[in-house]
Amino acid sequence: MQRIGVFVCWCGSNIAGTVDVQAVSDALKNEPGVVFSTNYQYMCSQAGQDMIIQAVKEHNLTGIVVCSCSPRMHEATFRRTAQAAGLNPYMVEIANIREQCSWVHKDIPIGTEKAIILGKAAVAKVNLNTPLTPGESPVTKRALVIGGGIAGIQTALDIADAGFPVDIVEKKPTIGGKMAQLDKTFPTLDCAACILTPKMVDVAQNGKIRIFSYSEVTDVKGFVGNFDVTIKKNARYVKEDICTGCGACVEKCPMKKVPNEFNLGMDNRSAIYIPFAQAVPKVATIDPNACNMLKNGKCGLCARVCAAGAIDYTQKDEYIEEKYGAIVVATGFNPISMDKFDEFAYNQSKDVITSLEFERLTNAAGPTAGKLLRPSDGKHPHTIVFVQCVGSRCDACAEKGKEYCSKICCMYTAKHAMLTRDKYPDTDVYVFYIDVRTPGKNFDEFYRRAVEEYGVHYVKGMVGKVVPEGDKLKVQASDLLSNKQLHIDADLVVLAAAIEPDKSARPLATMLTASMDTNDFFTEAHPKLRPVESPTAGVFLSGACQGPKDIPETVSQAGAAASKVIGLLAKDKLTGNPCIAHSNELMCNGCSSCERVCPYGAITYEDKEFRMPDRTTLVRRIAVVNPAVCQGCGACTVACPSGAMDLHGFASGQIMAEVDAICK
Amino acid sequence: MQMNEYKPLIVAFCCNWCSYAGADLAGNNRLNYPADVKIIRVPCSCRVNPMFILRAFQRGADGVIICGCHPGDCHYTSGNYYTRRRMAMLFSMLDYLGIEKERTRVEWVSAAEGAKFAATMNDFAEKVAALGENKRLEDLRCKR
Structure with missing residues (x-):
């Protein structure tokens, strides 16, 4: 009593x-x-x-x-x-x-x-309270950053700066992400490479950061402070530690007709390649689908020209197991496929391109060395039509596009239009838009400069159809403000494709038991107050994997995620909330109902031996709650059909007693 | 006259993160609602076991309301979705047993919605009071 x-x-x-x-x-x-x-x-x-x-x-x-x-x-x-x-x-x-x-x-x-x-x-x-003691668990003082774009780079640098070791896992052969492909960045027009590549070098030279490029996370076990992660290092057939990145192999490789994904297929690369000049790590990679030596054993030229002897055709995928205290997801975004948008003739004409392709066309390191030339015939385009919201804000066409606003398109389209008019004043530039959204520091000023100083024709209305005719693209569109139908003979059409989370995000979320919204963006623990944390303890979000973001926002979120990680890793032990679920092993029948409703993946099962009255032993499957992962919502207590699950601090008996007291 | 004196007994389960804070905000703003509403704090609306609701009705409650975070805003990500489904089931079963649908309700009240909390409680108490005393599930062994 x-x-x-x-x-x-x-x-x-x-x-x-x-x-x-x-x-x-x-x-x-x-x-x-x-x-x-x-x-x-x-x-x-x-x-x-x-x-x-x-x-x-x-x-x-x-x-x-x-x-x-x-x-x-x-x-x-x-x-x-x-x-x-x-x-x-x-x-x-x-x-x-x-x-x-x-x-x-x-x-x-x-x-x-x-x-x-x-x-x-x-x-x-x-009367029914019991003394509770919060559980403690140790913290592995090492962080994992998944994704090596600007978000991952910034997060890793900030964590390393605080003195904690960080590993970056990047599935491409180099870090840098989408930002490495960009030409200029709005609204200040700094060149993307000039501000990104020094950071990439910082990452490479930082003694606290390890880069696993051309690698993927294949398994995650454990919980906050104690994650066990399996990383698959794909075979690149080049010894990373020996390759000097001299490029002799790339030059001599006879297989030169592989579409270059860094330039979005607008030019070709060789079978052994370095994605771009400033790649980090600057190491060659052999594309196993293109290399003759790997496919049929006939060639071996790169091994012969490699002075360092770095080529290894027998390399195998390698699995590395590592422990981490915190995981940052920075998997980023991709433009959506244009395959379903037949009306814009993307697949019919080479001169209908996406905005990311336009970035490569205007980039000095791109396929045209920075000259704006039509992909089809290499001529200078005189009339360019930009179409905004291709697949964004698609209420009626959800099966084709996305319902949300992709946020960055208004600004980069203004940038493209402005830069085009700046370099080529003889070009007519049209931008078709639903709304121009410019919420950001100096964003609206930037857009107005495009219209007022550079004379870009902004037309409110959507493009209905693009029809290739001869060497022109007939653009049919409506101008909503003057209620007129427009017909423009364009030389180049640029589609501001909606952006979507990277395809790797969904399987990763399953591994991490991190939640996602219907669009496959990671959800944050609280939309306002915990914007960089996933509801799963120890998993943090950085960049566009959480929602469409421009570079300044990505960098600030990356820094915020890093500070949360540092706060976690700075602790020697984690003190949990003692008001968590626990299962009564005598009542539990191992049915998995609780596991299915747990939003955190805190419940596992184990086989336990029970000694029976007749001295035999019985092995039964019972639920076990991981106290470091459980957040104490109580969903499992209601799902449990046998009443074995209960919640410390809010036990069923306690709530019943409250009900009784109130209803007396 | 008899009707006017009748005071319903209402049990409100409020989730700690949104609705309980919303109730606190209603208090901060001095927004009146009937004293018949007695609040029980739960970590999440999904902690509310249908047993608690049955128990409340068994012990003589006239109405039970469950308040949680708005869909998509649950502190625990998905708890309120479970609540929504579980309660839809339970309430239709209770209706079948003769406990009118007006006596049970699930409402989403955020921590910023003090006014909505008070308005909800006023409305709910009024609807329950209009139905009169609930005797359907009362345990005859318990004296009210």
């Missing part, structure tokens, strides 16, 4: 004004378990807390009920008080008689009556 002390707070006149506090403390005196009951002006004050400590000692109290303000306000305060008095902090319950009673009920008898009932419910609950 508990020995409970009830402490009714006046809160000045906040409670005492509409609740007869004396009547409340008197009424609760007769409740089962209550041995002491009093009231005081300010329970949260030092004098009030001392009073509680005094009473605990004098009356040998085992539980405390404070009738006061909301537990959201002072629960932590009174738990500390209990601890100071030598009690377990979780032996405290608060009856909320201020926010949920005295402040909302003006009538004193009614308020007093309700306060007594709320107090009774709290007493009933404390």
